């Protein structure tokens with residue numbers, strides 16, 4: 001599979017994304033779809049937290 005964010009090969013742990021970062025980006029876009037300004041935070045590479053992102057609806 002290919003990451004829809006950066007078009008790299010996906011990593012099983014983060015499918016369908018290649019990394020936690022891309023998953024966060026996608027989630028951020030989804031949550032802030034009405035906002036035009038993307039605000040991805042830097043430095044959220046938490047090696048300890050391998051848990052999946054909480055799904056909010």
Ligand SMILES: [Zn+2]
Pocket residue numbers: 003004005006007008017018019022
């Ligand atoms: Zn990616």
